[in-house]
Structures are given as C-alpha cells and as structure tokens.
Amino acid sequence: MGKRLNIGLLGMGVVGSGVCQVLAEQKEAILARTGVNVQITKALASPYEDKSALAAKYGFALTNEANELFEDETIDVIVELIGKIDPAKAFISAALENKKHVVTANKDLIATHGPELLAIAEKAGVSLYYEASVGGGIPILRTLSTHYLPDTITGIFGIVNGTTNYMLTKMTEDGLTYEDALSQAQAKGFAESDPTNDVDGIDAAYKMVILTKFAFGKTISIDDVATKGIRGLAVADIKQAQTFGYEVKLIGAAQKTVDGSLTVSVGPVLVPKNHALATIQNEFNGIFIESEGIDQSMVYGPGAGSRPTATSVVADLTVLAKNKSYGIVEPFLTFEKETALATVREVPSRHYVSFSSQEIKGNALPEWFAFEQTVFNEADQRIAGITNPMSEKELTEKLATYTDAQDIQILKVMEE
Structure with a gap:
C-alpha cells in the first residue's frame, strides 16, 4: 500500500x-x-x-x-x-x-x-x-524562508490585495469614481458586501505582518503597521499622479531605514511608471523584494x-x-531577529500633496514648500505637487502654517 x-x-x-x-x-x-x-x-x-x-x-x-x-x-x-x-x-x-x-x-x-x-x-x-x-497562488513565503536564507532582505513591497488593485485599475484606466469602482468590484465578486477590510487596508496589513516575519524575522502585530486605505481617494489625484510619471497603488511595505530599524506600512503610494509594481493590473498581486545579494526580484500572479x-x-x-x-517534522519558519521599529511618519520621504488653492495663506508657495513639480488645477481649484524628502510629520506641521484646507491629500512617493 x-x-x-x-x-x-x-x-x-x-x-x-x-x-x-x-x-x-x-x-x-x-x-x-x-x-x-x-x-x-x-x-x-x-x-x-x-x-x-x-x-x-x-x-x-x-x-x-x-x-x-x-x-x-x-x-x-x-x-x-x-x-x-x-x-x-x-x-x-x-x-x-x-x-x-x-x-x-x-x-x-x-x-x-x-x-x-x-x-x-x-x-x-x-x-x-x-x-x-x-x-x-504566489509562492512567496517558502521562497522567503528558503531561497533568501543566504541573503539579507532590505525591503519588501507588495500589491497584496486584489480588490483594491482592481479598483485602482478601473479608476485609472476608465476614470471611474471610488464608489463606482467599488460597485464594479462587488459585482464581479472581488469585493465583499462589507468591503472594509479591503478598502481600509486591513487585509493588506494582516499580510504585511506575515511577510515582515518571513523577510526580517521580526514578530509584529497589526497595530505596528501604519495603515491607510483607498477610501475617498479621488480620480483627480490619480490622474495628476500620472502626469508626474507615477501610478497609484495600494502598497504594503516593510523596509529597513538608514539606522537599521524597520518601518511597516500599508497605504496608497505613487509608484514610478518604470517600476515593476506599476505594471500590475486588476486583481493580480505582486511582491517586490530588495536584498543585498540578489538586489531586486519580484513574484507575480493571481492573489486569490x-x-x-x-x-x-x-x-x-x-x-x-x-x-x-x-520521517521528519519541519517547521515552516525558524527565523527570529529582534529589530527596532521606527515610526513611518517620522522617516523622510518625498510626498505627493494636493489641496484647495482657495484656502492658502498668502499668494505664493513658500520657500520651505520646495515642490519639485507644481500644478495649478483650474478645474477644481487645487494645487498638487511632489515635495523634496521630509517626514510626513514635518510636512503636516508646515502645511498647517500655510493652508486652512481640510481636504489635503498626502501620499508617499516610492523612490525609483
């Protein structure tokens, strides 16, 4: 037998x-x-x-x-x-x-x-x-635990939620509003009747908890993941990002900072159009890995x-x-490493910012704003641009001194 x-x-x-x-x-x-x-x-x-x-x-x-x-x-x-x-x-x-x-x-x-x-x-x-x-169906966890055993991972970035990627694709390609894109995703069975876990980034955050353990040996909880979803994201901002040379994707990221600490986040990010993650459309998933040995690699496929x-x-x-x-019993993962966690809001990064031009305090952009690119959108009276590197905390404080706008959109920009 x-x-x-x-x-x-x-x-x-x-x-x-x-x-x-x-x-x-x-x-x-x-x-x-x-x-x-x-x-x-x-x-x-x-x-x-x-x-x-x-x-x-x-x-x-x-x-x-x-x-x-x-x-x-x-x-x-x-x-x-x-x-x-x-x-x-x-x-x-x-x-x-x-x-x-x-x-x-x-x-x-x-x-x-x-x-x-x-x-x-x-x-x-x-x-x-x-x-x-x-x-x-993407073979990622066992790949991380075996193929990357002799390597040191420095960053892992993923489109790990098919529902939101489908919605963002439809908002980008067809100009659908957030509400219409969600309705279409629900009609196709990609989104639940209660889409909270998907659109608020919770599903992706759960996955980043697991990926962080496999990539860095660090045990974290979902409370350690700085999480922001796509709820309320405007098509105008997606289109504006495209004119700057970026695609907007919901990205889960775990990466080492300059001092060796670790940040873990989920949120809509401007991804350069020439980056591999920018090409992933509809309900597909992709996980991009940066490491000292292999440098860059990506696994891609159906996420559900x-x-x-x-x-x-x-x-x-x-x-x-x-x-x-x-005749053996083999654990899935034995990688344990204690690494300090850093607060994402305090780590310098370039950011995409947009807000109503009717609420600014003054007639010109102040020197500290230092936009690399600026656009005045006459259709909805908004200013949009990409900042030089600064922490989100610093950016928020500076914006408060410059504008009274309540509809400020701040999105992180992924470096090429």
Whole structure:
C-alpha cells in the first residue's frame, strides 16, 4: 500500500472545493515525487449546506463533529479553510494539540495568533503551514524562508490585495469614481458586501505582518503597521499622479531605514511608471523584494481564487508528504531577529500633496514648500505637487502654517 497522508478537511467552499479538485488531479504526480499517497478521508459538514455530492465525487466521509476529525488517529493533517478567527482558532489549536499537522490559508488568524499557534505546534511536534495566507497562488513565503536564507532582505513591497488593485485599475484606466469602482468590484465578486477590510487596508496589513516575519524575522502585530486605505481617494489625484510619471497603488511595505530599524506600512503610494509594481493590473498581486545579494526580484500572479489558492494549499500538503517519506517534522519558519521599529511618519520621504488653492495663506508657495513639480488645477481649484524628502510629520506641521484646507491629500512617493 505504501505510505499515506490522510487529510481531514475543514471548509468545503470555493477554496476547499478547489483543494479537492487539485488533489485529485495531482494525486499520481505527488505520489511519484514523494512516495506518499495524499488523500482527503473525512470532512466537516456544515448543517447549512449539502456537500454529499462533493464527498461522493472525491471519495471522503462527512461528519458533523469537528472533534471527530481531531481525535481520529488515522488522520495526519487538518486543512482549515473556514476563514475568520472564530471558530478557526479553536479548531486549529485542538488539531495541533491532538498532534495533527495543520495547513491553513487563514491570514487573519496567522497574523493575529500565529506565534501562539506555532508554539502549540512545536510543543506537539507537528507542523503548521500557511503558504496560501499571502498572495493566493504566489509562492512567496517558502521562497522567503528558503531561497533568501543566504541573503539579507532590505525591503519588501507588495500589491497584496486584489480588490483594491482592481479598483485602482478601473479608476485609472476608465476614470471611474471610488464608489463606482467599488460597485464594479462587488459585482464581479472581488469585493465583499462589507468591503472594509479591503478598502481600509486591513487585509493588506494582516499580510504585511506575515511577510515582515518571513523577510526580517521580526514578530509584529497589526497595530505596528501604519495603515491607510483607498477610501475617498479621488480620480483627480490619480490622474495628476500620472502626469508626474507615477501610478497609484495600494502598497504594503516593510523596509529597513538608514539606522537599521524597520518601518511597516500599508497605504496608497505613487509608484514610478518604470517600476515593476506599476505594471500590475486588476486583481493580480505582486511582491517586490530588495536584498543585498540578489538586489531586486519580484513574484507575480493571481492573489486569490479557487485554483490559485488551492494550489498553494496542496503545495504545503506536498511538503508534508515529502517530510513523512523522510520521517521528519519541519517547521515552516525558524527565523527570529529582534529589530527596532521606527515610526513611518517620522522617516523622510518625498510626498505627493494636493489641496484647495482657495484656502492658502498668502499668494505664493513658500520657500520651505520646495515642490519639485507644481500644478495649478483650474478645474477644481487645487494645487498638487511632489515635495523634496521630509517626514510626513514635518510636512503636516508646515502645511498647517500655510493652508486652512481640510481636504489635503498626502501620499508617499516610492523612490525609483
């Protein structure tokens, strides 16, 4: 019969169904590469949905009791695809305590309770893998933990939320307002009925917590991420940024400062048109890495969806199958490094600024304003420009002495 890796499945929605399909299609290939037969043997059935047809198609049993999966001695690994924090945290904790490996795509949970769950896994002598929690089908986390092992990363910048990237693409290319772009994203299924996590940058911030750990070995919380979303971003500012040679993207960034400390942020950023991240359109994701050894590289692909995310889940299962064939247990990440955090608002940077020209105190731009480029927009009576490097805190203080405008837009500018 050979070795087997039996799976208990929690969640048979879009991604869960995709995992069933990908495993069925790749079963023979995985067996040939690992010597282990990987299969789903049992899944938790929701009382609100009939998944009997799916279970029959892929040959696994259903149960209404989650504990039945955790206590089943024949099951080796639990795949959690329910999402959210509750009851996923309790389920994963119980699975690990019962010495089951766990594979999850749950970014919210990992970003919020990752250290606690990893400690449980280590104590139980099992693995907790979550490649699919960032970037959908993009193989980024294992790339960071293995390929960059002999390198030193200095910055990681990502378009890691497909919903907002789709919206910004439509606002840029089609001139849609924020509201119309959101409606279109919701109609296409890219945005939830409550889009808060996406448009306010929370989803991207969760992912930056995880990426910061893999890139720098630094454990942070979502409260450590300076977070700003795209809610209220005007098409006029996007168009003005284009005339300056930039595309506006929601960028998650973790980077070292001159003194070696670390800043982590999420927010709309002016990206130079010749930068690789500027070319990423619609719902796609891209993660750009700067390092001392490789210099610059980028991974790009679909950030969500049934097949891409399911493929990342199955990739984790394949690693577990290989580990079983070798008789080893391998943690996902062992990189720990204590690094001081700096406040993003206090780090010098160039900024895009726009505000109403009718609220300025005086008739000319003061010397300290030092715009490299200035534009007077007659259509909506706004001034827009890009500053020389200064901290956002300093810029805000100076603007307060120059204008009474309440609709000031400040966006960070990414250096080429």
